[in-house]
Amino acid sequence: MSEQSPAVARYGHGSRIPGWDDSVDLGKDPAPVPDPATTPVPPQLREQIEAAMAKYPNFRSAAIPALHAAQDLHGWCSPEAIEQVACVMRLTPGYLTAVATFYDMFETEPVGRHRVYVCTNISCSLRGGPELLAAVQQAAGEDPDFNVRGFECLGACDIAPMASVNGEFVGPLELADAEQLVADLREGREVLPEKQLSRRACADPGAKAQAHE
Amino acid sequence: MPRPERRFVTFSIDGREVSAPEGVMLVDGAKYGDVEIPVFCYEPKLGAPVGACRMCLVEVEGIPKLQTACSTPVKDGMVVHTQTDRVREAQNSVIEFLLVNHPLDCPVCDKGGECPLQDITFGWGRGISRMVEPKRHFKKPLELSPLIAIDRERCILCYRCVRFSQEVSEDYQLVLNERGASTYVGTFDGHPYVAPFSGNIIELCPVGALTSRAYRFRARPWDIEGAGSVCTHCPAQCNVEFTVRDERVLRVLARDNEGVDDGWLCDKGRFAYQAIHSEERITEPLVRDSESGELVPATWEYALDVAAAALQAGGSKTAALAGGTTTNEEGFLLQRVVREALKSPHVDSRAGLPQVDLGLQQALAAPGLQATIPDLEFAHTVLVLGTDPIDDVASLDLRIRKGVRRNGVKLAVATSRPSALDPNAKLWLRYAPGGEHAFVAALEAAVTGSGDLSALCDAADADPKALEALAALLKDGGEDVVILWSQRLGAAPLPALLNVAAALRLEGRDGAGLIEVPVGGNGRGLREAGVQSNGGPGLSAPKAPGKPAREIAAALASGDLSTLWLLHADPVRDYADRRLWERAAANADALVAHATLLNDTLREHATVVFPAESYAEKEGTIVNLDGRVQRLRVAIGRPGAVRAEWQVIADLSKRLGLDLGVLTGPMATRQLVEAVPFYAGLTLKEIGGRGVRWQEREAASAAPAAPAGPVESGEPLPAPRPNGALRLGTYRPIWAAPEVEVSPALKFLAAKQQAELSPVDAERLGVDNGAKVSVTAGDATVLAKVFVRGNVPAGTVFLAEATAEQSATELLGEAPQLVSVEPYGQRPPVPLEGLARGARPSDDEVNS
Amino acid sequence: MSDKLLFDRIDEPGLDTIEVYMRRGGYESLKRALRMTPEEVLQNLLDSGLRGRGGAGFAMGKKVSFLPRGAMDKYLVCNADESEPGTFKDRELMQKSPHMLVEGMIIAAYAAGANRSFIYIRGEYELQAMKLEAAIHEAREAGFLGEDILGSGHSQTLVLHRGAGAYICGEETGLLDSLEGKRGNPRLKPPFPANQGLYQGPTLINNVETLATVPHIIKMGGTEYAKLGVDNSAGTKLISISGNVQRPGNYEIELGMKSRDIVYGLAGGPEPGREIKFWFPGGSSSPVLTPEDLELPYDFDSMAKAGSMLGSGAIIVVDDSNSVVDVALTLAKFYRHESCGKCTPCREGTNWTVKMLQRIHEGDATPMDLDIIASVQDQIMGNCLCVLGDAMAMPLSSMVAKFRGEFEQYIEEKRAAAGFGEMPEPSPIAIAGAA
Ligand SMILES: Cc1cc2nc3c(=O)[nH]c(=O)nc-3n(C[C@H](O)[C@H](O)[C@H](O)COP(=O)(O)O)c2cc1C
Ligand code: SF4
């Protein structure tokens, strides 16, 4: 759901939004809750989903954890992945599609396995976030292993401009870091270790709270 | 659960004092002061308001922000303004926002002229748009299902359609995908939205985003008329409004009746009107030509003469069967002719199901023991026994779900086949097909604490623990218990059912009682009109008892009876034991039928076929499940040479020497009302557009009462044991009906035979989902596609009845039975000589 | 005692483990609270004057007191969605001192009579989720969670729930729907969560920082805590500063500190040679303030009086190298992307606003469009289901109002560059029907 075209084509017809122009396939059957007798689910996925369901007073709360688990297994929320979750949770695949497409972290199209979210929100954009995104996109090129996306504020503006690389926050990044970042991922190395947020101290030490008067 | 009481409060709106029921939303409360507040997303039928469209913003004194009138309940002393500058500004804004992306294609939009968006823009909009950016344009219209087209450009994201799918029909197939301005109405991975109630979203859509593919571009609001009537396609008898143009029904809309349908229609009710105008409709009398042996068109006079002669010849060896859209009046006149003119006692309307002792019938129909349909929504506990409403009485499925969802009704489902309501039930129980009697007897034992529960459960193949839980739920879950039970249970379990009702003290309790789901659209009315072998009008004892349908078939086949008269009935297709009925039809000396469509039986065996009225052409009354007498009204003229049924029956009667004294439809109604004591004094005017429950009228005191003590519930037979062979269970799918097959829009749904198997049995038989199997009983075989379902109990195979081909009725004899299921096509098939018409079905037929 | 509470020695190695946390006196407040009655704990919260740190600044004790008393399923939900652009304080706190939050939640749940609690953490915070999961596990092992905690009779479960990327799930009712496994659409209010929240039960929802402050209030006593800060803005506050400053980061300050001392003193001000053009005092949803406003004390009331708000305490500084139009467009795009789509003004208003700003950006706009932009913001404000719409409309209105000159100049320059020529006369387009 990331922003794609910056400019609105004035008289351009056709959809910029996946799904808008899609008709259903009348050759398909309707999609009710999948029958467990005919929907195989990988046992470890079933276990994860059932464990999640047990955590809440209402099993439906496990929808997001279950989709996370299915996405981890399948690489994206494929129709097959969604059917498996639906089967275990006794929900319709439609319900789960609606949920999956609402959230930015669920991929409903196949994507590369390296998740690189580059923040383009205000604080990062004030420090070159959009340029960084372009640089990473260029460095990754057409490599199908990469899923490089512009992302909204990731909550790490202290290291702007930053990116989340497979969940690891790195920053502040320079344009030159883009090549390194992609190379680290390709080689299976730790990504920009010295720029990882998890190793960073709080900015606070210089701060002095003033005495109350 | 007691229904909420209504108290009135006074509030002020636009300076006027208005009094409205407490707790209603301002939008509705305002109407009591003749103030209209515009809405898009608000639709109380869909449940709690969502407050999404923001069209209904109003000013409430004391609250700084504007409030949504759709979600603000009226309170005593509240001061509301709907006409201030602030409110107007907000209304203008919302409309401007809605039109930012709504195409102005009203001239070519099906909704034009009956579009809330048009009307509200006119009434509350600013009239200009400051938006100069391009609007969104997408491909349109797109298919959402074979029945519904979707035009996403026009969608204003009011949430109505998806709320219907999620919170009313609960099929959860139609959803909103993506978010924000990218949100769109869609389904999972391009699957069509096909569900029994899908068509309701067309009516709910306040813009032209969802349109009926069958109605698209057929008419404009200014050249159509609306005609209110009742749908006769199933016993739910939902109230409808036909959209009529040039004597054609072009559309069916719901006509909200809280006591009947709650404002919803199933897709059969909504789209099967197409059968009225189908090519196959019979529009002139047909008489079998003695030379060619073919049915050929004839004049009315000739056809009436031939039919009268045939009936005369049959005399007391004539049997008459009524069903389908037969009204009370037609049934009443029919039984008069058969009983009085032909001196034959053989009339029936029970679709081949066992005859029920008249005393028992009277007891079960005692007014004090009847629950109403709205009771299903407010009861403490509802037990659905032996029926899956979605197939047998469609719109009640929604009513039951609503009760569970909104009012916390505790639902129990006891059926042999897994039910669509299982997921909503607090408790669901299974028994073996053939174990109905034992099951209800076990329930009696569990509720009364007497009898051998474990032996009875064993006979029913039911779980005694579950039965105990059910009994506890019924006894301790609150006094208002409604039991919805099916005529298909047969006769044997009914004494036990009556005893259960007595033990739960349902008699005479408002909000509690029994509701029977009859087979056939007007099953209840026809019985009350006297169309049954052991019951005359008003459930009186007939002078002489006749044979029930099954015996009629045997007697026709053996020659003991000679003539068959069918009023909207198709026993070969609809009744059990198809092959017996085929022999009966073939063996009859004469067959006289009133029908709208031809079928093979008529084509091959009918002597005379009278063109019958469709339900849109009829006048007369029918009776709903809970005794609500409803009125069919003429919506369109009769096509071709079709005549009124009552008139045809009266004409025949005259030729048979009996003047019925009926010159108009209302005269027939008057005769019926006079003959049925508990209808006494009922007039068409009183019935009106909403119907009237006869139990609620004074004359109801003339109805027979329930017996005082427990009745003898008999010794149940055990259900057959699956011993390698499987038990056969059958059901009649909602889509197994000729009107579905001849309606172009619905054709794709026409039921095909499938064998529902448990995973265990499928594995044992070595068949996969979708494989072909043959199901054999004795020398009869049915071919079916395998449908493996996780919740089918092992040991049973379920087949559909009344499918056009390969119907389970081929296999149904008198008693519950075992069948052998074999993979088809791998091994040499079992001999098929026994098959009807001798032809072995081709692979295409099995697959189609 | 250090002058900091939440961030006191925050970088101490191992503080995320229960061992170090307890060595430093962790969970003592819990023990103390459990020796009090829930009413006494609540009284401390009321006395403390603690206002919610998540954005709305509602008095925490009061919110607890709104929950109905009596035995029923009640819930505590910690809002750890932290998606307000510019805000990253909860992240550091959860990562480095997760037990402080856990302890605060147990105390708050005790006061509210809630037995089931949840942390809804944004999906992107994977490291923080791991740390919290471990902390919850340790707390459970130590007997601080579970049945009959420390013999007090209070039982509590705590479940960590990861979101999946949606700003609207920070809005408390959107969060509840999301936590119930649905799309994160906000709900109509009333009913308020305190009466009908999670699973229809009474629910207390508080921000991470709010809850993490609770142990300190118990430790110090409510009235003592109330002495920190200024009138109506008691206590210390975590401030996230980002944008064009030399030392972006999180700082704990006492409320009422002069804004200039935060921006220049703590964060070092803009790069040398740059001037501050404007700043967001409380996240991207707060109306922007000008450099003159830096003289104001940083507290709830002062920010409100200046026409803005303290919000989540996230200061974003924009210097004069940036165009206000670019910031406005980035901002509007964010809200368009995050609008849940449920209500009309927000869904269509954000979308339309982006289109208009894009037209300005492309040189295809006239100053009249500024009036339309401003009017569209007015049309959004107050008319939406939740306040996400307002969260765009407020800062955008403030930008157009305060920097109209710059917008107009930008429009002229872009027009000239794009070759659109002379400005046409404005001509509203009439639509069918109405008048
Ligand atoms: C669009 C929107 C986003 C919000 N995001 C957050 C958030 O990320 N974190 C948070 O604590 N509060 C957020 N809030 C505020 C919450 O709705 C709620 O007021 C807060 O969690 C209450 O906690 P507090 O009283 O402790 O501040 C948001 C509000 C809105 C309208
Ligand atoms: S399709 Fe119609 S009913 Fe559905 S959301 Fe859109 S406007 Fe509403």
Ligand code: FES
């Ligand atoms: S603006 Fe980039 S992390 Fe916040």
